[in-house]
Every structure is written in C-alpha cells, then in structure tokens.
Amino acid sequence: xxxxxxxxxxxxxxxxxxxxxxxxxxxxxxxxxxxxxxxxxxxxxxxxxxxxxxxxxxxxxxxxxxxxxxxxxxxxxxxxxxxxxxxxxxxxxxxxxxxxxxxxxxxxxxxxxxxxxxxxxxxxxxxxxxxxxxxxxxxxxxxxxxxxxxxxxxxxxxxxxxxxxxxxxxxxxxxxxxxxxxxxxxxxxxxxxxxxxxxxxxxxxxxxxxxxxxxxxxxxxxxxxxxxxxxxxxxxxxxxxxxxxxxxxxxxxxxxx
Amino acid sequence: xxxxxxxxxxxxxxxxxxxxxxxxxxxxxxxxxxxxxxxxxxxxxxxxxxxxxxxxxxxxxxxxxxxxxxxxxxxxxxxxxxxxxxxxxxxxxxxxxxxxxxxxxxxxxxxxxxxxxxxxxxxxxxxxxxxxxxxxxxxxxxxxxxxxxxxxxxxxxxxxxxxxxxxxxxxxxxxxxxxxxxxxxxxxxxxxxxxxxxxxxxxxxxxxxxxxxxxxxxxxxxxxxxxxxxxxxxxxxxxxxxxxxxxxxxxxxxxxxxxxxxxxxxxxxxxxxxxxxxxxxxxxxxxxxxxxxxxxxxxxxxxxxxxxxxxxxxxxxxxxxxxxxxxxxxxxxxxxxxxxxxxxxxxxxxxxxxxxxxxxxxxxxxxxxxxxxx
Numbered sequence: 001x002x003x004x005x006x007x008x009x010x011x012x013x014x015x016x017x018x019x020x021x022x023x024x025x026x027x028x029x030x031x032x033x034x035x036x037x038x039x040x041x042x043x044x045x046x047x048x049x050x051x052x053x054x055x056x057x058x059x060x061x062x063x064x065x066x067x068x069x070x071x072x073x074x075x076x077x078x079x080x081x082x083x084x085x086x087x088x089x090x091x092x093x094x095x096x097x098x099x100x101x102x103x104x105x106x107x108x109x110x111x112x113x114x115x116x117x118x119x120x121x122x123x124x125x126x127x128x129x130x131x132x133x134x135x136x137x138x139x140x141x142x143x144x145x146x147x148x149x150x151x152x153x154x155x156x157x158x159x160x161x162x163x164x165x166x167x168x169x170x171x172x173x174x175x176x177x178x179x180x181x182x183x184x185x186x187x188x189x190x191x192x193x194x195x196x197x198x199x200x201x202x203x204x205x206x207x208x209x210x211x212x213x214x215x216x217x218x219x220x221x222x223x224x225x226x227x228x229x230x231x232x233x234x235x236x237x238x239x240x241x242x243x244x245x246x247x248x249x250x251x252x253x254x255x256x257x
Numbered sequence: 258x259x260x261x262x263x264x265x266x267x268x269x270x271x272x273x274x275x276x277x278x279x280x281x282x283x284x285x286x287x288x289x290x291x292x293x294x295x296x297x298x299x300x301x302x303x304x305x306x307x308x309x310x311x312x313x314x315x316x317x318x319x320x321x322x323x324x325x326x327x328x329x330x331x332x333x334x335x336x337x338x339x340x341x342x343x344x345x346x347x348x349x350x351x352x353x354x355x356x357x358x359x360x361x362x363x364x365x366x367x368x369x370x371x372x373x374x375x376x377x378x379x380x381x382x383x384x385x386x387x388x389x390x391x392x393x394x395x396x397x398x399x400x401x402x403x404x405x406x407x408x409x410x411x412x413x414x415x416x417x418x419x420x421x422x423x424x425x426x427x428x429x430x431x432x433x434x435x436x437x438x439x440x441x442x443x444x445x446x447x448x449x450x451x452x453x454x455x456x457x458x459x460x461x462x463x464x465x466x467x468x469x470x471x472x473x474x475x476x477x478x479x480x481x482x483x484x485x486x487x488x489x490x491x492x493x494x495x496x497x498x499x500x501x502x503x504x505x506x507x508x509x510x511x512x513x514x515x516x517x518x519x520x521x522x523x524x525x526x527x528x529x530x531x532x533x534x535x536x537x538x539x540x541x542x543x544x545x546x547x548x549x550x551x552x553x554x555x556x557x558x559x560x561x562x563x564x565x566x567x568x569x570x571x572x573x574x575x576x577x578x579x580x581x582x583x584x585x586x587x588x589x590x591x592x593x594x595x596x597x598x599x600x601x602x603x604x605x606x607x608x609x610x611x612x613x614x615x616x617x618x619x620x621x622x623x624x625x626x627x628x629x630x631x
Contacts, residue, residue, distance in 0.1 A: 048455035052322070053465075062463050068453035070325045071465035073348050076318035079310065083322025083330070084453070086306035087280050091455050109318070112311035 013037040015046045017066045026219040026226025028183040029057060029125065033064050035193045036096070036123055039200055040067070049092045050084055052077040054106075056098035057131040075106020078113035081120045092203060094121040100130045103139040103165050110169070117174025117208040121199045124165065126180075127216040128237060135221030139163045142240055147221070162240055166213045170246030176208035178247040182215040184233035188243075197257045198248075207249045215241055260435040265400050265425070266291035268436055269359060270333070272404040274299055276411050277442045278357075279328040280306035282319035284338060287371040288427035289361035292333035313338040317345030317358075324354035325464045327452030329411055329444070333359035335427075336377050337368065339385075346420060347386030351466030353481070355414035357407070359423045361430035364589025372589025373427035375511060378566035381422045382540045389478045391485040392420040393492065394540040396510040401436040403429060406537065408439060413492060417484055418451075424539070426562060428512045428591060485541075494537035495546060499525065503532030505604055506550050508571060509560035510536050512591060517560045520597035529605045531558075539567065547574050557581045558604050560597055562590070565616050572615075580611040583619045 012018060016037035023029045040046050046067050053061040055074035062069030072080040077095035085093040102110050102124050113120065129147055130136040136149040140162050144153040154162075170178040177199050181192040195212045202210035215237050217229035224232055263271075270292045273281070281296040293309065300307040306323070310316035316332050323330035334342060339360045349356050362377045364370040379385075381394050393413050397403040403425055410421040448454045453462050468474035498518050500506070509517040514535035521531045534550060536543050551557075556579060559568045565583050575581055584600045586592045612618065 047457035050453050050455065059467065062461075062465070066456070066461060068456050068461050069463050069465075070322065070453055071352075071463075071467055072321075073318060073344055076314070076321075076345070079315040079318035080322035080325075082308060082315075083280065083282060083319030083324075084326055086308060086319075087323045087326050087328045087330070088454065108311055109315050112315065115311075116308070 013041040015040040015066050017064055019063055024220040026229055028216040031183050032125055032214050035196050039196045043200055045092045052081045052095040054097040054101040056101050058096055061096050075101050076109055078109040082113055082118050085120050096123045099126045099138045099140040103163050114169050114172045114175050114209040119203050119206055121203045122211040124211055124213040125216045126213050127218040129218050129221045131218050131221055166246045169211055174209050175247050176249040177202040177210040177252055179245045180213040180243050182233055182243055184230040198252050202252055207251055260437045262433050263400055263436045264433045266430045267295045268400050269403050269407055270295035271438055272407045273331055275439050275441050276408040277329050277444045278331050280323045280330040282308045282310050282316045283332045284310050284313045284316050286335045286338040288363055288430045289333050289335040313341035317342035320356050321345050321349050324349055324356045325453050327449040331357040335361045336363050336365050343386040347388055348466050350390035350420055352464050353418045355418050357410045357414050357421050362426045370589045373591055374589050375426055375562035378563055381424050390481055392422050394422045396424050396539050398511050398515040400434045404436055417488055426512050489541040493541050493543050495543040496535045498533040500532035503530055504555045505531040506554040506557045507531055507533045510539060513560045513562050516592055516594055517597050519594035523598050524601040529601050531601050542570055544574050551575050551578050556604055559583045561585045563587060577611050581615050583615040
C-alpha cells in the first residue's frame, strides 16, 4: 500500500507576494518579513492590516507584503501609524523600522507613540548600522565598531553609547509588550515569530503599544560573510543587547499561542 | 442659523467640524492655539480623532497617515510650526492625498513674535517643502470668510487630492466678530478607491511618494503640473471693491486687503478713484483678472504685511506695463487705514514712470516713519 502525502506543510503565506528580493545575500530582513507575513496569515489579519514602511533598506517593504501599505518619511512611521489607527481603530496597523529610522531620527515619534499607548505594533530591526546609505554609524552601533562614519571604531567621546530601545520603551506605562529577540539561528527565529504573534495579539486585544526588537545581520555593511554575520549577532550583539521580555502585559503572559 | 459673536480660531475650528473633519492632529502655538483647544473639547464627544502630538513634525505625519485613509483630516499651526511641518507637507503632496492646513501667521523669521504677519507668503504660495508641487492657498479676510473657505478647502483638497493651505494672520485668529456657522454636514461613508482601509476583496493599495526611477517621478511631476493647470483654470477666487471706474488699483490679501478697503472708502471721499482687488486664492493667483485691470487703471498699489512677496508675483504679471507701487508693514505690524490713505494720496499725484523695484521708495519712507528723524 502506497500512501501519498497531500498535506501542505510549508508554503508562501498569502500575506507575502511572489517577488524577487532586493535585499543583500545573508540579510535577515527577508526572514523578519516572512515571520510578519506568517503571523498575519495565522491571525487572519491580512484584509484589515495596514503596514507603514520606513526609510532605510526596508523602504520597499510594501513590495513584499500583500496588503495595504503606506510609506512614511524617515523616522515618522509611528506618527503616521497613529494618524491611521486613530481614524481606523478596527484595522491592524503596524510599522516596520530599522535602527536609524526608529532610534535616531524617529526617537521622538517612537517614544511618544509608546507614551500615548498607541494600539499599534512595531517591528524594530536592529542591525547596528545604516544599511541603505552604505554603512554609517547608527545609535545602536557597538563601541569600537567600524562604520563609514566611525572609521576608527565608535568612540564614546565622539558618539556616546549604543541605545537600548527595548529597555527604554519598557519603562513607559503605555507599552503592553516590549521584547528583544534575535534572528541569528533557527531556534531564535522561532522565538521571534512567537514574539511577533504576541505583539499583534496585544494590538488585537487593545492592550496598548507593542514592539519586537529583532537583532539582525547586515553582512554587506559589516563586511562579513553571512555566517560570520550571524555569529557576530550571537557573540557581539547579544551581550550588549540582551534578549528577553522587557514588558509583558499580564493578559499576554497567560496567552497560549 | 443666526449670526453670533465668534472668536476667529474657535470659529475656524468649528467650521471644520461642521464641514466633517474626522481627525485633527496638532501642537500648541500662538496665535493659533485656540484652534487646537476647540478641537480638543469637541472632537472626542463626536467620536472623531484628536491627538495633541509631540511636535509639529509628528502632527503633520499623523495628518499624512489619516489622509492616506481618505478621511477628512487637518491641522492648524502658526509660522514656526508650519516650518516644522514642511517635511510632511512635501510627502503629502508627493503621495497625492488630500489635507487641509491652516496657518495663523505671525511675525518672523525665526521665533519672531506672536503678532499678525503675512510673512509666510512665499513659503505657503510657492510650496515651502522640497520638490515640485503646487499647493492651493486660500486667504480669507474675515471670520465669516474663513468659516466659508475652510469648508471649501476640504472640497478642493478632495477634488484634486491636493494640499490646501488656509492662511490668515494673527489678527483674524484672535479677533471676535459676528459670523454665521454652517449646519453640520454629514460625514461621507464611502471610502475613496485609492485609500488604505485593509485590502478586503481588492488588490492592496500602496500609498507612497517614492518613484525611484527618475522617469517615473517625472511622470508624477507632470501629472501634478497638469492637475495644477486644471486648478488654475477652475478655482481662481477674488473679491473686488469699487473697481468700475478705478484709476488706482490697490491689491492686498487678508487683513492687509481689508484695511486697504477702509482706506479706499476714505480716499473716494477725497475724490481719489481707487478700487481694490483682493485675491482669495493666492494660488492659483487671479492672473487673468489682473491683466484685464492693467488695461483699465493707471497705477497699482500693492499693500502687504510683509516685505513685498505678492508684489513680486504682481510685477511678473504686470510686466512693467503700468507703474506698480508698494506699501508694506513687517515684523508683526498691521498697517492702519490712514497710512494706506496717505499712500493713496501720494500715488494719486505720482506721475513717475515704473520703478525697477517699487520697494526702494517704500524702504526710505518706512525708515523715516519708524526710525524717525535721528
């Protein structure tokens, strides 16, 4: 007796388009995009989701997501998402932002979105560098890390210390779910997906502001091979940006997903 | 509805509410703050959106977001706040979504002061933000006009998917005068087909100001330009006063135009044949009407509360065919009718040909006036 396998166990999410990537080889943006798309599919949010794309490498995020999208000015995605969510409170509104966008030029907008407890979800890609403009120092660049604008390594005297956004945002009462995860291996990717799920659950339950910080790689601008870049996350970034749950609303803590 | 005694900013805000504004995002700044305060009191109880943003930068980007949903959305600010909003204004223009922005102008540059000014003419009329775009600019001259034109502003914004600036100066924001508010308009239920609302049963809508291929951006620029030509053809508005037999044409907008009309009334009693053209739309400018009038009148006197910004547009249109003269007050100073009457007396007997720059004579006159015999 020959049995045929008919159950589909893996396919492109409906929320994801069938297009070629523009991201560099080894970049984890694609992984992060896919996780968001899978969660949106699983929660059945695609037809009411409105994404807000940032300025940075993921400026064209809307080319990959099969849902309504707007494109914000640099750093302003949380303000734009606020504007949308306040007039369409029943829609699911999320931003997808890099570290230059969120932690530098847009630090006021992200802080105040959290302070107000905006019911939006933020996917924060922390790769410690400005990717699109060609590898400049970000607020999250590690001390001593060489970039095109810190050519001798990030110097405390000149540029201060890397900023830990998840920790800062977790201190705000408007935040309902603030965690940091990493995309450097399969186990952590699975944990990242679960966090993204909970962040969207927070929004759907009207609990307040939710954010998942994802430690990500930038092999091109770090000038490392894709595997070395993933090791760099594990060995160099995680000690500075510890993974963990910085704020979890009690409603979410008891939720099984 | 009957006339009531209304304070400018509050009346403008209430007019927007009755015109169906569904969201207001703003930041306090004198002399426009009562606008935001009125919205804060009224909108939540109507189930509409109000956010006091962390900055004007955030406020305009909230406006941008809501504009992408096709809802009626606006902000109100004052000169330095409008400067901060210029980033978002350019993005709104580039994304071709409608928004109404009220600027209650004050003296500048820089922090300047909180007194009434028209010094933002260039910034408002010429765009102010980066890139090729063309905002519609309405310049009412009374509380009643502002009430009426705020309503019109939403219609124009939606008709052309354009930014509409309504610019008044601090006088009008702060003054109280009798005016009548319109009845409450029904908020439209249907969502425009271009808006983001969730891609249910349709292809996703993507709203962006990026056209990474220059050829695509050029197509967009061309579309915006052609739309602007339509606006120029259809939407010019102006008011006239005593122009039938006028020999001196006074041109002023907003408060300056209104003060000028008092001066013209008095000049007429002295036998000076002056009349007023008061543009309501500074953009599109009433160019055709001005060209017609240059064939009728002998001289033009431009009156502004700035250093002669609209003057430059008028000089461009008149092309030296008849002499153009200028009288302005700057820095937050509002001209008095008697000052303009004095100018009309001078202009009425002036036989000099057109000056290359009408500001020159005005500058020496103004220096003498404000600095005195030192």
